Amino acid sequence: xxxxxxxxxxxxxxxxxxxxxxxxxxxxxxxxxxxxxxxxxxxxxxxxxxxxxxxxxxxxxxxxxxxxxxxxxxxx
Amino acid sequence: xxxxxxxxxxxxxxxxxxxxxxxxxxxxxxxxxxxxxxxxxxxxxxxxxxxxxxxxxxxxxxxxxxxxxxxxxxxxxxxxxxxxxxxxxxxxxxxxxxxxxxxxxxxxxxxxxxxxxxxxxxxxxxxxxxxxxxxxxxxxxxxxxxxxxxxxxxxxxxxxxxxxxxxxxxxxxxxxxxxxxxxxxxxxxxxxxxxxxxxxxxxxxxxxxxxxxxxxxxxxxxxxxxxxxxxxxxxxxxxxxxxxxxx
Numbered sequence: 408x409x410x411x412x413x414x415x416x417x418x419x420x421x422x423x424x425x426x427x428x429x430x431x432x433x434x435x436x437x438x439x440x441x442x443x444x445x446x447x448x449x450x451x452x453x454x455x456x457x458x459x460x461x462x463x464x465x466x467x468x469x470x471x472x473x474x475x476x477x478x479x480x481x482x483x
Numbered sequence: 484x485x486x487x488x489x490x491x492x493x494x495x496x497x498x499x500x501x502x503x504x505x506x507x508x509x510x511x512x513x514x515x516x517x518x519x520x521x522x523x524x525x526x527x528x529x530x531x532x533x534x535x536x537x538x539x540x541x542x543x544x545x546x547x548x549x550x551x552x553x554x555x556x557x558x559x560x561x562x563x564x565x566x567x568x569x570x571x572x573x574x575x576x577x578x579x580x581x582x583x584x585x586x587x588x589x590x591x592x593x594x595x596x597x598x599x600x601x602x603x604x605x606x607x608x609x610x611x612x613x614x615x616x617x618x619x620x621x622x623x624x625x626x627x628x629x630x631x632x633x634x635x636x637x638x639x640x641x642x643x644x645x646x647x648x649x650x651x652x653x654x655x656x657x658x659x660x661x662x663x664x665x666x667x668x669x670x671x672x673x674x675x676x677x678x679x680x681x682x683x684x685x686x687x688x689x690x691x692x693x694x695x696x697x698x699x700x701x702x703x704x705x706x707x708x709x710x711x712x713x714x715x716x717x718x719x720x721x722x723x724x725x726x727x728x729x730x
Contacts, residue, residue, distance in 0.1 A: 442658065444613070444655070444656075444658065444659065448613065451610075
């Protein structure tokens with residue numbers, strides 16, 4: 408559930424036509440070509456959606472979408 | 484009209500340069516949020532002038548140095564007008580005195596209003612402008628921020644800070660189609676410069692090749708231009724409006 412919502416938010420923020428093909432192993436910056444400002448926007452949107460706070464030092468550790476989902480699942 | 488349907492927030496928009504900017508933006512079709520700090524009468528007078536032009540205006544009291552008041556200002560503006568397309572960081576104060584006599588409060592209040600106020604307002608509109616993938620931010624600096632002035636160390640530092648801030652934010656937000664520029668007025672006839680002593684005024688005049696004071700409208704003209712699509716390839720720049728005082 409969290410995964411689907413995260414993918415939806417990422418696709419929305421990046422203006423992707425389709426969220427198809429986004430897997431837990433997909434990298435935000437490399438494969439989806441998000442820049443640093445996109446990443447900040449996505450983290451803010453995730454914080455709003457899940458009512459949590461994602462500290463910058465945690466966000467910097469995320470290597471792929473699976474990491475983001477795991478962090479959210481641990482903290483909601 | 485070049486700004487029809489746009490919404491602009493002008494901080495310190497009830498008097499002087501801010502008032503001239505608010506009116507000229509309205510003349511180009513923009514609806515205006517006039518922020519003021521102390522004088523509702525002057526702000527309401529500006530609103531009446533904006534309405535006489537046929538545009539909508541709203542006066543909102545907020546101390547730009549206070550982040551929560553700025554957030555409130557932006558949310559009222561968003562509720563009234565759906566988009567925020569233009570931010571003019573104009574609110575500014577002086578507390579002139581020589582460094583040897585400058586109190587901590589003289590320093591803090593000028594830096595907090597002029598520089599932190601610019602940070603607060605810019606930060607507050609950025610999220611919306613990033614989502615819109617468009618926006619124009621123009622901050623009113625001063626030539627004093629470029630060349631310095633005895634008795635204005637606090638003011639000069641705040642205005643130089645605005646210039647560095649402008650260039651940094653222009654780099655951060657360029658990819659989102661947001662233009663960020665500054666203007667640096669010289670000696671402009673306003674309440675702020677009326678306070679200067681005759682001696683200081685004479686000294687300033689001697690250094691102006693065009694041999695006259697500027698009018699607030701002289702500054703407003705280029706600010707409005709920077710908010711139009713004609714200026715869409717200009718960002719991170721500082722434009723002196725000073726009769727040639729600083730070259």
